[in-house]
Amino acid sequence: MDNKKIEDIVSAISNLEYGSLVITVHDGEITQVETTEKKRYTIQGKKTKKISS
Template structure:
């Protein structure tokens, strides 16, 4: 059976520091024998090209559907906690 994980204030502070200011990326917490031993932060920077910016400014036509009069497109980064 796994040992219960004890997270003290120091590790809580370190985890919060790793997450703060992160716009795109991941934070991984490595645990050995029920103890946090490492925090890994991978940060990604996204840069938009001129084509991507102009594509956002041009409204897209909704796909034809009998069920809806208007279609909205939502985009996510896929990074969820």
């Protein structure tokens, strides 16, 4: 296997906090490495509306 491909995969994993890594293979060879990164935020004290009667 090509060292450049391995380095790219390891680098992609190392730089990913939340998300996914997709490795595409054709005829037993890695042809593409794709990442999808997600940013997660916590909700700070959700406000509720009071209904007055």
